[in-house]
Amino acid sequence: MISTFATVVPLQLADRVLISLTSISGLILVASGLTIIFGLMGVLNLAHGALMMVGAYTAYAVQSAGLSPWLGIVIAPLVVGLVGVAMEVTLIRRLYDRPLDTLLATWGIAIVLQEAVTIAFGTSQKSVAPPLEGSISLLGVTYPAHWAFIIVVTVVVMAITIGLFAYTDIGIMALAVIQDREMAAAVGINTRVSDRTTFAFGSALAGLSGAIMAPLLSVNSTMGIAWLADSFLVVIVGGVGTFTGTIAGGILLGGLDNLFRTVISGYTSIAQAAVLLVALVIIRYRPEGLIPAAERGE
Amino acid sequence: MAETDPVVELKTPASIAKFAGLLALVALPLFVSEYRVSTWSTYLTFALLALSIDLVWGYTGLLTLGHAAFFGAGAYVTAKLLKEVPAVPDVAVVFLIAPALAALLTLVLGWFLFSADVKGSYFAITTLIVSIIFESVAGEFVGFLGGFNGIYGIPSIQVVGFELTATMSYYLALGVLVGSYLLLRLLVDSAFGRVLRGIRGNQERTEFFGYDTQQYRLIVFTLSGAMAGVAGSMYATVDGFVSPPLLGFVLSTQVVIWIAVGGRGTLIGAVFGALLIQYLNSTLSDVLINYWEMGLALLFIAVVIGAPRGIVGLLSDTVEGIQTSLQSTKRSDLGAGGELDD
Numbered sequence: 329m330i331s332t333f334a335t336v337v338p339l340q341l342a343d344r345v346l347i348s349l350t351s352i353s354g355l356i357l358v359a360s361g362l363t364i365i366f367g368l369m370g371v372l373n374l375a376h377g378a379l380m381m382v383g384a385y386t387a388y389a390v391q392s393a394g395l396s397p398w399l400g401i402v403i404a405p406l407v408v409g410l411v412g413v414a415m416e417v418t419l420i421r422r423l424y425d426r427p428l429d430t431l432l433a434t435w436g437i438a439i440v441l442q443e444a445v446t447i448a449f450g451t452s453q454k455s456v457a458p459p460l461e462g463s464i465s466l467l468g469v470t471y472p473a474h475w476a477f478i479i480v481v482t483v484v485v486m487a488i489t490i491g492l493f494a495y496t497d498i499g500i501m502a503l504a505v506i507q508d509r510e511m512a513a514a515v516g517i518n519t520r521v522s523d524r525t526t527f528a529f530g531s532a533l534a535g536l537s538g539a540i541m542a543p544l545l546s547v548n549s550t551m552g553i554a555w556l557a558d559s560f561l562v563v564i565v566g567g568v569g570t571f572t573g574t575i576a577g578g579i580l581l582g583g584l585d586n587l588f589r590t591v592i593s594g595y596t597s598i599a600q601a602a603v604l605l606v607a608l609v610i611i612r613y614r615p616e617g618l619i620p621a622a623e624r625g626e
Numbered sequence: 627m628a629e630t631d632p633v634v635e636l637k638t639p640a641s642i643a644k645f646a647g648l649l650a651l652v653a654l655p656l657f658v659s660e661y662r663v664s665t666w667s668t669y670l671t672f673a674l675l676a677l678s679i680d681l682v683w684g685y686t687g688l689l690t691l692g693h694a695a696f697f698g699a700g701a702y703v704t705a706k707l708l709k710e711v712p713a714v715p716d717v718a719v720v721f722l723i724a725p726a727l728a729a730l731l732t733l734v735l736g737w738f739l740f741s742a743d744v745k746g747s748y749f750a751i752t753t754l755i756v757s758i759i760f761e762s763v764a765g766e767f768v769g770f771l772g773g774f775n776g777i778y779g780i781p782s783i784q785v786v787g788f789e790l791t792a793t794m795s796y797y798l799a800l801g802v803l804v805g806s807y808l809l810l811r812l813l814v815d816s817a818f819g820r821v822l823r824g825i826r827g828n829q830e831r832t833e834f835f836g837y838d839t840q841q842y843r844l845i846v847f848t849l850s851g852a853m854a855g856v857a858g859s860m861y862a863t864v865d866g867f868v869s870p871p872l873l874g875f876v877l878s879t880q881v882v883i884w885i886a887v888g889g890r891g892t893l894i895g896a897v898f899g900a901l902l903i904q905y906l907n908s909t910l911s912d913v914l915i916n917y918w919e920m921g922l923a924l925l926f927i928a929v930v931i932g933a934p935r936g937i938v939g940l941l942s943d944t945v946e947g948i949q950t951s952l953q954s955t956k957r958s959d960l961g962a963g964g965e966l967d968d
Contacts, residue, residue, distance in 0.1 A: 372747050372750075419927065419931060422931055423931070427746065427747055428689055428746065428747060428750070429930050429931075429934065431689070431747060431750060432882070432886060432926070432930045433927050433930045433931060435879060435882075435883075435926075436883075436923045436924070436926045436927035436930065437923075437927065439919060439920070439922075439923035439926075440920055440923045440924060440927075443916045443917075443919045443920035443923065444920065446916050447916050447917070447920075553875075553876070557754065557755065557758055557875075560751050560754075561751075561755070564748070564751060595766055596766075597762035597763060597765050597766040598762075598763065598766050600762050601759045601762050601763050601766075604755050604758060604759045605759060607755065608752055608755055608756070608759075611744065611748065611751075611752055612738060612739065612742050612744065612752075613742070615742065615744065615748065
């Protein structure tokens with residue numbers, strides 16, 4: 329889980345706390361889009377990691393065109409949001425009542441996106457520069473500014489998303505469509521538009537997370553796979569269908585990852601496997617997740 | 627395969643097609659080089675893996691994304707024993723120890739998941755996790771399992787001190803595949819198979835009729851694991867090299883694509899899809915490189931959306947359509963595919 333964060337060897341407790349905070353934030357950020365698409369809409373989107381990867385490549389493309397890294401962060405969610413619209417229009421809307429088939433179809437999409445990026449950019453690793461260079465001092469530790477930026481973005485994104493779904497008409501209509509499509513249609517909500525908007529929003533979040541995380545990662549066409557598994561675990565372990573669950577899942581799994589990595593130092597894969605094992609046990613004994621969604625069907 | 631198939635006599639177009647396919651596979655070593663024969667042997671072992679997954683996914687409705695873990699476990703234990711413990715007879719390793727280990731793993735995992743009634747998408751995701759765990763752990767054991775470099779130089783199988791040639795290994799793999807196919811054919815056509823389809827269609831209803839679906843799922847999952855273990859073991863003896871990706875979820879998902887394209891819930895579709903796509907993979911990927919992968923993914927998506935029962939399903943529907951106009955045929959046995967999933 330998030331093996332690329334191991335670049336800095338933690339020396340002090342403050343270091344470790346800050347590194348953990350960043351990796352937890354990154355995990356929550358990447359999982360947030362999946363919370364909407366899988367958690368709320370019930371679409372088993374195995375293309376989530378690939379969408380994130382497309383976001384990272386968009387950031388790379390913008391930078392290699394000589395434009396500001398900030399622009400990449402703005403354009404990535406737009407590009408990936410459009411990919412999401414295309415996915416919804418052509419495929420996903422046909423499969424809302426066939427959940428396991430959405431899993432297969434989106435895995436197909438993931439391969440298509442992966443190969444498209446390989447054709448366009450080749451197989452070599454790309455690196456993306458962070459928009460914020462330099463470092464800041466926090467708790468007496470020098471800390472890369474971009475790492476702090478990730479924490480800030482995650483907090484802002486989660487606040488906006490929760491606010492959107494809890495307090496705005498669009499968000500509440502989207503929830504109504506998700507819970508009962510027929511009933512929502514009966515009271516005059518355009519379910520087609522609502523589904524598409526929700527899916528596009530979730531995709532855009534995947535794109536945004538890809539662009540923001542890109543500077544910390546080695547960007548390549550298969551980078552999405554590891555993040556796909558991680559995001560699904562965060563959403564399921566946290567509790568499908570709740571944003572607070574995603575936050576809890578991110579804190580638990582990201583925290584455990586950092587802990588195991590410190591305790592079992594030198595055996596990164598074993599530490600990762602240990603986290604996955606814990607996730608497996610949680611899914612087994614607490615299938616509704618840490619923070620279950622209130623009164624929702626399967 | 628129809629010739630020995632007790633269920634289907636050689637008179638329907640489907641059985642003629644199966645028989646022709648079997649003849650082609652039997653004749654294959656006469657027409658290709660010894661190197662290609664070995665390649666086709668690995669195709670056959672992957673087809674066996676596909677067959678084992680189709681029993682769980684196609685017939686019982688449990689989409690497993692973790693079967694590569696059991697395939698790989700069979701391959702690894704074979705690699706270790708054949709290289710380092712020559713005292714154990716090879717045949718015992720391939721047909722006893724490898725399947726026993728894989729069956730044990732599936733039994734434990736199956737018990738763990740089914741006793742909590744983990745199913746549907748949760749089953750798919752948890753089995754996927756198992757594959758990822760196996761792959762990363764195997765990569766970490768550098769001394770014992772060769773780490774990311776894997777284990778190479780695995781000898782080919784010996785039977786009573788006599789080393790099998792590439793062609794003999796091919797026929798062994800073909801024989802095991804055909805035998806497993808016939809075994810599963812009998813199984814899914816039996817009363818047991820009807821219960822499996824019942825679980826696929828509606829698990830609660832099947833339970834309501836008094837069937838212990840947890841036990842049925844556990845038996846099927848374990849049997850399928852054993853079969854995947856044999857497949858992995860034979861793969862190791864044919865290819866001579868095992869590495870962590872054999873345990874990983876990329877392989878698991880590839881096999882699922884083969885089955886979906888071939889036709890899930892038909893058994894023969896799994897074999898057909900596995901052989902066809904692997905063959906195309908090796909011939910087209912050199913020419914078309916990434917475009918082939920993308921084309922395959924697009925085909926896969928089209929099949930999932932438009933033909934949930936894959937190529938075999940489409941063909942049999944067409945043939946049946948013609949036949950129905952001539953006589954009324956019994957359709958009850960054809961799996962309804964994706965419509966009933968979940």
